[in-house]
Amino acid sequence: MMNKDTGINFLIVGIGALIVGMFYGCFGALQHVYPELNEYFSFQKTRPLHVSLVIAWLYLGAIGGIYYYLPNKCGVPLYSQLLAKLHLWIFTITGFVIIALYSMGIFGGREYWAFPPILAIPIVVSWGMFGYNYIKTIFAVKTPWPVYFWMWGTGILFFLFTFLESYLWMIPYFGDSIVRDMTVQWKSYGAIVGTWNMLIYGTAIFLMEKVSEDSGMPDLEEAAPKMGHSKIAFLLFFLGFLNLLFGWAHHLYLLPSAGWIRHMGYLISMTELLIIARLIWQFRANFIAGTNRFHIMPFRFLMAADIWIFVNLALALLISVPAIQLYTHGTHVTVAHAMGSTIGINTMILLASLFFVVGDRKKVPNNGIVAKGFWIANISFFVFFVCLVAAGIVKGFGVIEEEQTYHEVQASISPFILVFAYSGLVMFVGFCLVLIPAAKTLMSASVTGVTGELSSSAAVEHEAIEIPPSGSADHLSGGKPDSAQ
Template identity: 40%
Template sequence: MNTNTLARYFMVLALIMILSGLVFGVLASHAYLLPDFMKSSGGFARLRPMHVSAVLFWILLGATACVYAGLSRLGRPFAPTGKLGLIQFALWIIAIIGIFYCYFTGDIGGREYWKFPPQWAIPIAIAWVLMIVNYFKGIGSLKERPVYVWMWMTGVVFFLFIFLENYLWIFPYFRTHFISDMTIQWKVNGSLVGAWNQIIYGTSFFVMDRISGNKETGSSKAAFAMYFLGLFNLMFNWGHHVYTLPTSDYVRYVGYIVSMTEWIIFIKIIYTWRASLDTARKNYHYFPYRFLMASDFWVFFNLTQALLLSIPAINLYTHGTHITVAHAMGTTVGINTMILLAAFFELGGGNVRRDAHGKWLNISFWTIQVSLFVFLIALNIAGIKRGLWQMSSERIPFGEMMDTLAPVFAVFTGMGYILMLAMMVPVIYLL
């Protein structure tokens, strides 16, 4: 099996995961309006981990597809082994079937964002080991390689280390010490984002080079500056995830400063790259270009929100509210998903110009952006109200406070439906 075919397998599985994640997410949102929705089948307690796992797998499988598709286009000596990749793919299939079987039967035994029983992490870990072996067999020497080769390498190696760290809680030594256990769990979730961001941002640089027709972006000093900053980021940006735990202040501040700086550099790189493109290339690579530009907007949107959340007085109100959810979803859908869709159109879906399937893809593109914006605004409004309630001296019952948010949740759910339907158009096209 050649690497391009292997990439296609991972791409299809990733697209199935994002479709599943959208459906589970919309169903879970009904719990805010109808607390008894699907309660006999487990309701929100089952739908939420299904949604979260499906979206996480979309990112991980999509990133894997992009790495293999990218390597297949770089030519010799970039030649990963198809057999190892196929075993890796089979392990992912086994893990996904086992994990969702557990969810459907109510066997939920993991931790935040990884709620499945820990034994199903084993095939994922083995699959990732095979990917690391395959990657190093494929790239050969790292000398004079563009930045995305380094970013992919860093992402796949660090992800495995952090993923294993995520399961330290199975050992009593860590599980019985509450603060240490919580610190590790929150640290891991922040660092995992940094690891897959290395892969996804590396993919964005690769796509930029493909669209521009040269390797200037991927070999620029700014791109390598972002690589080293991103490396530091994935090791230390988790500081702001433990803001409410009794840890040293410098850990939190370093985490925020590094994270914000990385995004600012990413915006600068995209702005410089966009200015270098002529109209013909923008039209020929129309949808990859569009989705990259969308990710640029959402980076700015999330940067603004993150800067506000970095203020301790504000963080005290927002931590654990729907604002945290909005920030996570803005990053996952607005940044990571837009970059992955840009890469899928460029690497796996062919070059779709403005006049090719343009009408429905164009409508869906703008519908995704607008519905996501309203969706996130609704979540932020709900988070503000809940934060004020949490810190209020008045003892208003939780149920009464939630009842006042019903109109906001109605908008949130409605936008979720629109976002799901709009996202189906490019996803089904790419399938």
């Protein structure tokens, strides 16, 4: 059932993408344990389906939140509902075409964008609509902008730039040189990660501000509007922007590039994780002062994200050491790092956002099926993560130190892969217990909280908005933040 609120429809499509993406991820893991499954559906198809659908979830979840929060929580009507709906339909239809092509074994692109390059055109068009709609929407706000407005806008605009950059391989100057090709490929993919980090970390700061406002704690409610304008929040934005520009550099240890670029890139990416961890931990300390708020679902998922930030940061710092990366590069340790970011950090933040929206429609019990799914997903993900790290370490030493053959390496890591595959299945069940009730609530017609009727169409005159100095949006600016003036 389609909802009138485009943001909610994005979230529903995103939930579908995540569930199907996790299904293919589980199937791909089982293909490593039971190779005969490749006779029914090859891993060549499974991997791009899994990767593309999970990346789609990251963007759909973030975009859905932005479309929902601007009119419903920030009091800023969308410039054009029509552009938002066109964005949804173009993005979704293109996604179904890509899934169909992958399922038939039709490819034509590169890693992560393995679909035929012609399908990049509707993606660029839909994002162009999104960017134009977003800019016209927030430029109507004449009072100081919170940091998440800046982060969302930066993520949107730089996605367009880096996505186009990832297709430079089609130009002979880049495609005919392996060094230029690999450098641009990994630069663009690293920057793409920076764009969804901008969107998702901006959402995290937004959630911390809004959850604080509804906390029932006077001191925290009074401080909440300042959270999106704090110096540390803007420090995260600037570090995130630097990471978007240079954080990709640590992928190039094995390519002939200047050492200072690699070292600076990794330093920036690690500092960014430290800042977002400090923000969430500070929010946690304030929020539970005097009372336990773990029963609030958005808060619970934000706390899970914070724990996984520290775990992933520890792993990232280790594999950033060149002597260690020699053993871990291209092994399951790299996969663990990617999964720690995608599932442990980004997905947990997006689930916090999802249940913040769900909370406008239905109260989520703190001991119901969603709570059980939360624990099942996180505990099984920990087992999943540890198995990947262990398998990567064993493989690295087997290849580098003992010069084992491929079959010898596979035999040595097979116990870890077996547990990894089955813990993935349990994790899938846990996430389904979380996602399916949320999808049912979003698809229902009844709305008990704020509705999405504040949005306007492009045909309606879009007047400048002055947010009053109270409530949740009292510091929105088209100019510099208060802390920077």
